[in-house]
Amino acid sequence: MKIVSITEKGFIPSTLEIAIGESVEWVNDDDHSHKVNGDKFDSLELKKGDKFSYFFNKIGTFKYNCSIHKSMKGVVKVMEVVPVIPEPVVKEVEAKVQPQPDVQKEKEISNFEDK
Numbered sequence: 001m002k003i004v005s006i007t008e009k010g011f012i013p014s015t016l017e018i019a020i021g022e023s024v025e026w027v028n029d030d031d032h033s034h035k036v037n038g039d040k041f042d043s044l045e046l047k048k049g050d051k052f053s054y055f056f057n058k059i060g061t062f063k064y065n066c067s068i069h070k071s072m073k074g075v076v077k078v079m080e081v082v083p084v085i086p087e088p089v090v091k092e093v094e095a096k097v098q099p100q101p102d103v104q105k106e107k108e109i110s111n112f113e114d115k
């Protein structure tokens with residue numbers, strides 16, 4: 001279950017990526033009433049603290065808005081697998097940044113020891 005908070009600033013997060021077979025629950029954390037309206041789903045008017053959930057069993061991009069405040073927009077991207085930024089990528093970048101001189105110094109030292 002993934003949560004989208006409805007606030008005075010809009011849907012947070014406004015873009016949500018989930019895996020197929022996950023549910024999304026919208027929670028109204030704002031003092032004003034809001035709605036969640038998409039092509040496939042429509043909530044009733046949600047008062048503060050009210051919740052609405054929808055089960056996504058199809059891959060695709062599902063846009064929605066609040067029909068009370070049309071400028072409030074969000075999107076749920078349903079994919080086979082949610083892409084995760086793997087930690088090794090960060091480590092690889094760090095490794096590339098390592099200064100070259102150190103490597104050369106090590107070579108010089110080993111050359112010296114050989115003689």
Ligand SMILES: [Cu+2]
Nearest residue numbers: 034066068069
């Ligand atoms: Cu609204």
